[in-house]
Amino acid sequence: MSRWQQWWKSTRREVASEWMALGAALFFAIACNGAFWHAFAATSAWQEPGAWRLVIGLFIGMVALHTALFILVLNRWTMKILLPLLLMVTAAAVYYMNHYRVYLDPDMVRNVLVTDSKEASELLTPGLLVSLLVCGLLPCLLVWRSRPVQRSVSRGLAMHAAGLLLSLIVAAAAIGLAYQPLASLMRNQQDIRHLITPGNWVVSLVKVLMDDKASNGPKAEIGKGAAIERPANARPRLLLLVVGETVRAHNWGMDGYGRQTTPKLALQDGINYPDVTACGTNTEVSLPCMFSPQGLRAYDRKAIRESQSLLHLLDRLGVKTLWRDNQSGCKGVCSDLPFEAMSQLAIPAYCSDGRCFDGVLLDGLKSKIDETKGDAIIVLHMLGNHGPAYYRRYPDEFRKFTPTCDTDQLASCDAEAIRNSYDNSILYADDVLSKAVELLKQESPSRDTAMLYLSDHGESLGENGLYLHGVPRSIAPEMQLKVPMWLWLSPEMRKADGIDMGCMLAKRIAPRTHDAMFSTVLGLMRVRADVYAPEQDLLTGCRKP
Structure with a gap:
């Protein structure tokens, strides 16, 4: 075994999947929800008395609910597969949310799923690569360097259940702390929830897959008994x-x-x-x-x-x-x-x-x-x-209005060039x-x-x-x-x-x-x-x- 391999093995630490779920939730809340916090800061809720309770409640609730979600799917067998996948997809989502102010509701997720390779290629920009590196690949390296805790199935299930219950209790307490302003925010700004990452795209994806699966049967006929009513000598129509x-x-x-x-x-x-x-x-x-x-x-x-x-x-x-x-x-x-x-x-x-x-x-x-x-x-x-x-x-001969924005990164062009x-x-x-x-x-x-x-x-x-x-x-x-x-x-x-x-x-x-x-x-x-x-x-x- 080489020195590099010895060092790699000796520096790896055991991490229980419950703690990994909490760490991932904290990372997402701090590093990947800029679009949500920006949108929240633009609402009147930010100006209301006691806004600090709402901010704390939102942050703790976001972390706790994501932790509960991750505990459901992460274990010693899935942790090094699902969590890196979650990190990479979320890194891409963060880029588009921040760059284009995208809301990842079911319609947008459905739109992404049917995007062809030609459309997708125009959205692959250097800025996306940076986001994938910082918010995706680097955290993935930490995940891959960890070792899952070895424990019996019964003890693992018990720890999972305890972690899930504790996460839900903390989430409920956080929501209770800021219930009135939070209820008002979600009532008046319903779509802001589609900016909470990665829950937004995960929940939307599940909803899309379930809805589309339920609608794959034969199509119902419309206009039963319909007929074309024109004189017999009428000319055909195009x-x-x-x-x-x-x-x-x-x-x-x-x-x-x-x-x-x-x-x-x-x-x-x-x-x-x-x-x-x-x-x-x-x-x-x-x-x-x-x-x-x-x-x-x-x-x-x-x-x-x-x-x-x-x-x-x-x-x-x-x-x-x-x-x-x-x-x-x-x-x-x-x-x-x-x-x-x-x-x-x-x-x-x-x-x-x-x-x-x-x-x-x-x-x-x-x-x-x-x-x-x-x-x-x-x-x-x-x-x-x-x-x-x-x-x-458009062909070159239609380049009438100049200067033009000749890049896929719109934010790098001024408004006139884009127009x-x-x-x-x-x-x-x-x-x-x-x-x-x-x-x-x-x-x-x-x-x-x-x-x-x-x-x-x-x-x-x-x-x-x-x-x-x-x-x-x-x-x-x-x-x-x-x-x-x-x-x-x-x-x-x-x-x-x-x-x-x-x-x-x-x-x-x-x-x-x-x-x-x-x-x-x-x-x-x-x-x-x-x-x-x-x-x-x-x-x-x-x-x-």
Whole structure:
């Protein structure tokens, strides 16, 4: 045995798993909860008389409850596996919580679980490596240097039970010490609990796994008895439904933004809706919601997940469907329906380094349309303004607003550079959308056509220290919830349905939500169904008898 091995062995100390659980809980409370304490300091509770009781109660309660949680899963066999895993995941969580002000609620954890490798690679920054080293690897070395105490199973169970009971008693005492201000804090700042690390992501992960497992059965049919009601001699209809990604209304040129980021769409004869609210603040929530009959007004994630989508209903009625994707999938909206992953095609004109510009969605689209007979709906799911790499979302010729933020670490750029990169992405989206309209105009001799564009959620660009998106909806800033929506109808479609464009323009300023998409699509396809809500249809009241 070498001297190094002798030294390593001689300096290792026995540590009972109960004490390791307490040490880990103390480490997390002190070193890994900066985001929580920062958010707490920003609340009025910090200013109330007796705030010291609340601070002490919070700290002791946090340590005691985490200790109890760790005692349940740590023993001499699992300690050197589970605790390092917990440390490394928490180190990553700490970085994103501190850097982007992320709240690790179930929706955010679910969003993380479905993030593809391309999205994840853009979030692997030097800052993350530092956090993994300081809050993850170094504590892991201490864990690995320890030796678990050897004791009988009966004594181990007894010590575990005693440690668990003592932790719960201390937690109860701490909560009792600060019950009134703590109850007020949790009532008025409900989402602050999603910043308490690592309990936030552990509890959220368990909840996600349990909820998703319970919802994996066959999808319930929607719109039973639905039918398309158009004259027998009516021309077929083609609807292009474009789902944007992370485009916020605040930077949308036609919504009164100081810059014209939508110059080409502004020249098209379309209708812009300036007051639209998203279902959620991430794609995992918004995409299924907008394609569901429940929508935001009756949001029920379980019911949405267990039911078919708008596309399934149309497919059942004989409308040809196609989902073209330059993102991370359709989140179940198009399950078992025709799907094309455009980013996987690696078309040189649009793609490099594993990513494609959104122009790829139009590649070969004309031939796809020509192959489709009868009614059809084609969904284009854009990569859009997906952060943090806004500078990678547009070709060089659209780098109009400068200087730009040419790094994935947004906090290292000033606000103007971030905004410039983001606006350039919208400028490119405007070009793609305008080309899509021109493509639809070519179909006018044989079809009635329309295009509806709607972003899934907005984005924070550093306002109030927030970046990206995914803040719980109840406390989300307007930047993450207000999105652009734009509708174009061909002259032939307007004539066939007797659409009064003056009426449409007059009604466009009314507040709308993502719910408008579901019934507007049914209305454009002239579908009679019990899930059709006329008050949500953008054309209601503007069709002439």
